[in-house]
Amino acid sequence: MKQLLVGLTLFISVPALSQTKQDSLQLLQKTAGLFHLNFTSAEADSMLESINDYTAIYAGMHRSMPPNHLAYPFAYNPAPIGFSIPTQQQKIVWNIPTNVALPKNRAELAFYSIPQLASLIKNKKISSVELTQFFIDRLKKWDDSLKAVITLTEDLAIKEAQQADADLKKGIYRGPLQGIPYGLKDLFAVKGYKTTWGTTPYKDQVIDENSFVYEQLHKAGAVLCAKLSLGALAFNDLWFGGRTNNPWNLRQGSSGSSAGSAATTVAGLLPFAIGTETLGSIISPSTRTGATGLRPTFGTVSRSGAMVLCWSLDKAGPICRSAEDCAIVYAAIHGTDSKDPSAVNHAFNYSPKKDVKKMRIAYAENYFKRLNKDALEWKALEDFKALGADIVPVTFPDSGVYNNNLVSIILDAESAAAFDELTRSNRDDLIERQDKNFWPNTWRAARYIPAVEYINANRYRSTLNQKIQDFMKDYDVVIVPTFAGSQLSITNLTGNPALCFPIGFNKSGNPQSITLLGNLYDEASILEFAKAYQDRTDHNKKHPALFKQ
Incomplete structure (x- = not known):
């Protein structure tokens, strides 16, 4: 051969x-x-x-050679023919508490939720500048342990924090993210700062534009404190500065590729961060670190100004410490600027007080049956039932056309095209990993994927889309063990939203997660159901002891 x-x-x-x-x-x-x-x-x-x-x-x-940002002029649409995208937006009334006080031990501020921090800022109990400096100091203190920061944007952060305070003084209130610090995965461009994509060939790259996600958060008044690590070119947790570590176990990597986004959020170095997913890059580090990560419907967040890995699979979403925090961030970043051919506007009608007893909930019985009876997923299922919802067993459809493993053909072909120049220039030799399972070899092998086979894989993908939507339409939420069967690959292909969050710790002391799957363009239901669960449990409120200082 x-x-x-x-x-x-x-x-x-x-x-x-x-x-x-x-x-x-x-x-x-x-x-x-x-x-x-x-x-x-x-x-x-x-x-x-x-x-x-x-x-x-x-x-x-x-x-x-075409640069990475040159558009692929065909837009992938995950919705089957006849599917109607919801566009009637209702006003979201966020539950911002009024009686939040500054903690006597200032270190506890590191783990306050976005609503709690928003209350402190809105009621002028702390300024955005003070809060921003607090988190910048934490980033400086702990980054040697985590290796999660690629670029500290301190000057920009102070400037944005000052603006947030000045606006509030004038009576201008932009919402719950005003004055709140955050971090961006370093594949989103921000003018005046390096956008390294986590790898040596691009470690000095400066892109003269602002990504859509950054612009949306800037409009919301959020404060960018750091550009965070990702595994080289959005794969795993190893980048040119080393390996990003798990806050619960520094001997272990934080998984990837949104490694820095998950690690800094869970360690309380930032209130939230933005990640991306092509095939598990929000879900996997969120599971490893115990974060709450939202992978939105494909195409609901414009990717303009972001590195392209795979035009028909890349998605951007928030990594936070709660579903409610994810909802607040997603409300700010979803939408389009017409620079991403696949991006759409849709209504995000989240209700913090949703009655989950009226929701249609199912669990993937075929996946749960593979688990030991003492697995934490079974305990979580009982906790879900205790919310009062009628939860029915179903069989998740992971057989048939997917058995052809369409995702490898599509992802490998598109990513090889996105980084054609890197392969042809032989600068792929500079990438941090050179084993046969990493990008350089994958992209060389992808040269032998015929265009005919790539196109036919996408045609079969449309059949898979219809199959999954026919299954999902009878439920608002489907509960699945996070890495069971083929659901992670399937739902990335079909573009369905997913929410991953912690449900406890295994015997080794590492966080364990569960995942909720939703219908296309219905992030609200999975966030509402998760919020109800997190309001009654404390798994997402536990924090690694080392970082409580």
């Missing part, structure tokens, strides 16, 4: 007739076998001229 691929590379890089014609014909026939095709000698002979024509076109394209 290796010899065949080497031969194919030579074949497409020089005119076919520089070899003997017979060699070219045999190589074509062998290559076709990779894709389960069988061409006769006569058919192969007829192809030679067309293939040489294609090669000439490729050569012209390769004279200048």
Whole structure:
């Protein structure tokens, strides 16, 4: 196989007739076998001229490499034909408490919720500048332990905090995020600051634009304190500065790729952060660190100004310490600026006081049956039932067309195109990992995914979309063990929203999570149900002892 691929590379890089014609014909026939095709000698002979024509076109394209931000002019839409995106937005009344006091032990402020911090700022019990300096000091103190900060944006943070205080003094109140510090995964561009994508080839890169997510949070009055670590090019937790660590266990990585976003939030170094997910990069670090992470419906947050990994899979969402915090942040960042072809506006009608007894809740019985009876997921299921909801067993549909593992074809092909220049320049040799399971090798192998197969994988994906939506439409929430079966890959393909949050600790003292799945464009239901659970439990209110200082 290796010899065949080497031969194919030579074949497409020089005119076919520089070899003997017979060699070219045999190589074509062998290559076709990779894709389960069988061409006769006569058919192969007829192809030679067309293939040489294609090669000439490729050569012209390769004279200048498309940058990562160059748009892919086809928009993926996860909604089946006939699906109507909700657009009637209702006013959200946030539950901001009025009686919040500053703690005697100022370190406790690190773990206050967004509503609690919003109350302190709105009622002028603390200024945004004071709060911002508090969190910047914590970032400086603890980053040697976590290795989660790529760039500290201290000057910008103080400037934004001063503006938040000045606006409040003038009677301008923008909402619960006004004056609240936060962090951005360092694949979102912010003018005047490096956007490193977590890897050596881009560690000095400065992009002269503001990402949509940053602009939305700026409008909400939030204060950017740091650009946070991600595994190299959004894979795992290893970046050019080292490995980002789990606040509960510093001998363990925080998983990825939104490693810094999860670690800093759980350690109380920031009230919240923004992550992204292509195939688990919000869910996985949220599980590892005990954060509450929202992966929104695909296309509900514009990705303009963000690194592209996979045009039809990338999503941006909040990583917080509670579902209510996630709702507040998501309300600020969802929407579009018309610069992302896949992004849409939709109504986010979250209600903090939702009566969950009236919700249609199911759990994936086929996944739960695989767990030991003492697994924390079973205890969580009983706690969910105690909320008064009628929770019915269902079988999550993870068989059929998905067995073809469509996600690897789609993700590998799109990401290889997004980083074509990196591969062709051989700068991929600078990426922190060089094993066969990491990006450099994946993108080399992806050269042998035919366009025909990539397109057909997406056609089968549309069948999967319809299948999952037909299943989900009867429920507001479906409860699943976070990494059970194929649901993580399937729901990333179909674009359904998911919320991951802690449900306790295993015998080793590491956080364990559970996941709620929702219908397309219905982040509200999974957040409302999780809030009801977190109001009655304390798993998300437990914090790593080391960082309580």
